[in-house]
Amino acid sequence: MHSTPFSPTEARSARARMGLSPTQVAHFMATCGAPVHPQLVLAWEQGSEIPTDRQLFALADVLWCEATTLMGIEPRTLAEHRLARRLTVERLAYRIGMDPTEYREAEAAQHWHGDAWQTRALVEALGLSLRKLIGIMGRVDELTEHLRSAVAGRWKAYVDPVAEIVVVDATSVGDALRTMHGEFSRFSERYMGHLVARNDDARLKEIAAERAAYLRRLVDHFWELIGEEGEASPFPLGGR
Structure with missing residues (x-):
């Protein structure tokens, strides 16, 4: 409640x-x-x-x-961001084209399931970004796991799951995942190259540290590649 x-x-x-x-x-x-x-x-x-x-x-x-x-707080939840914008449930639900009861349930469960248009309308109404909405909904860990699997394996298999979470078109997501997969693959190539050349352990450890740092910034780097689409509502809300 x-x-x-x-x-x-x-x-x-x-x-x-x-x-x-x-x-x-x-x-x-x-x-x-x-x-x-x-x-x-x-x-x-x-x-x-x-x-x-x-x-x-x-x-x-x-x-x-x-x-x-x-x-007395900085908004953290979907409900708190709505209150900060002085919107009732009914008014916000009307603006995003959703039944008030359905929207209220989303707030209570902290689980957003609106379609792409409703999601973009929501971030605009609340003054958020798609990235911020994902954080509010607690889906950052889920996104991180998909990204880690994508860069280390068959990235194409993760385009749709990632696009569903971030609500960005599959083409943009695919471009980002392909780039990240290529970048991550180069760490393995460099590591194996130094291993075959029997280079010293210090160089191998350096490459391993760079790889670990890359993985720690995986989500940040993804949004950097997505660009403005992740920072605001990606397109005008004039029609559906």
Whole structure:
């Protein structure tokens, strides 16, 4: 069940900066379309109650601060990024063409299963990148394993699985995997060349260290090759 993140301390501080009483806050919230009792404002500041999403947005407007200030955290989850953009579930679901119930389930499970258009609409609405979305959804480890298998084996077999995770077209993913496979293969070629030539162990260890460093940067390098497609919504959202 989603619960709106809220910092009583930040709420008290924001109200103090504005010089408003709980009664005044409640009055101004009513003008914002979110009427509440002054005692509820105090309950929020005491930590005994938590505002709803709509109440959080209205309170941020009244106190002239960002929603993230009142949340007291840097957004980490899909729900928190939505709140930071002051979007209700219903409004965001409408913008990305998804049933609100389905979207709410995705937030609760922290598992995104929208199609390519919905995914691109989501990252644009939340001000994210495809790469950031994958991190939020906890799929970085899965992507890493696919990339490691691709560079060490038959890279073509991993084009579709990787494209499904990153929501980038298969051609771009294939180009990146082919490049990475070639780069990784050269480590083996150099290693074997020095081994056959009976070069000293220091050189072999140096190549092995370079190989290990390459593997550690595998995901970063993949996104470097993908380029702008991974940093923002890859194409305009004018149609489906």
